[in-house]
Amino acid sequence: MTPCPHLLDRIMAVMEAAFDPAYGEAWNRRQVADALTLSSTHALVVDGEGQPIAEGNASGRAPAGFVLSRHVLDEEELLLIAVVPEARRRGIGAILIGQLFAAAGARGITRIYLEMRRGNPALGLYQRLGFEPIGERPNYYRMANGERIDAITFGRSI
Numbered sequence: 330m331t332p333c334p335h336l337l338d339r340i341m342a343v344m345e346a347a348f349d350p351a352y353g354e355a356w357n358r359r360q361v362a363d364a365l366t367l368s369s370t371h372a373l374v375v376d377g378e379g380q381p382i383a384e385g386n387a388s389g390r391a392p393a394g395f396v397l398s399r400h401v402l403d404e405e406e407l408l409l410i411a412v413v414p415e416a417r418r419r420g421i422g423a424i425l426i427g428q429l430f431a432a433a434g435a436r437g438i439t440r441i442y443l444e445m446r447r448g449n450p451a452l453g454l455y456q457r458l459g460f461e462p463i464g465e466r467p468n469y470y471r472m473a474n475g476e477r478i479d480a481i482t483f484g485r486s487i
């Protein structure tokens with residue numbers, strides 16, 4: 330299925346503002362578009378108040394954050410979460426994850442996973458929301474300067 334262009338535009342607007350290029354974590358438009366063609370991929374976009382922006386609407390509200398996830402059977406992986414810098418630390422990240430829990434629960438998901446580079450300050454958010462570290466992949470990420478960083482995997486039952 331072709332992804333809604335509004336949805337792609339909104340995700341990419343947040344993506345480009347939110348990720349530090351030094352870490353090479355951002356996805357490009359093609360990667361997001363390909364992911365969205367799969368029925369197992371789910372995207373939520375919110376505005377600066379944390380209110381959902383519905384997928385098909387030509388809304389005038391600027392997107393401030395998104396979460397992208399993919400399920401396999403009854404497990405879901407949080408692939409990416411991002412909030413634009415000017416809207417951070419106001420609870421939007423927590424709202425996005427809360428909405429993901431609700432949507433995933435409604436899909437029959439029982440467990441959510443995510444992977445984070447060691448040192449990402451998002452750790453505080455994940456811990457606060459009940460994610461527990463379950464594994465590490467040494468030197469998994471490669472930074473733009475070639476340096477390697479460990480990945481830490483977290484899980485949480487819902």
Ligand SMILES: CC(C)(COP(=O)(O)OP(=O)(O)OC[C@H]1O[C@@H](n2cnc3c(N)ncnc32)[C@H](O)[C@@H]1OP(=O)(O)O)[C@@H](O)C(=O)NCCC(=O)NCCS
Pocket residue numbers: 347348349408409410411412413416417418419420421422423424445449450451452453454
């Ligand atoms: C991670 C991210 C989505 C959090 O969004 P947010 O809207 O600021 O999240 P919330 O306001 O709900 O929670 C903020 C909490 O996250 C943690 N946190 C996130 N970024 C932080 C930072 N730069 N410095 C300190 N704490 C930070 C803290 O625990 C903070 O809680 P506090 O404000 O009470 O101290 C946002 O920082 C972001 O887009 N980062 C860049 C992209 C990224 O690294 N995504 C995660 C990997 S996919």
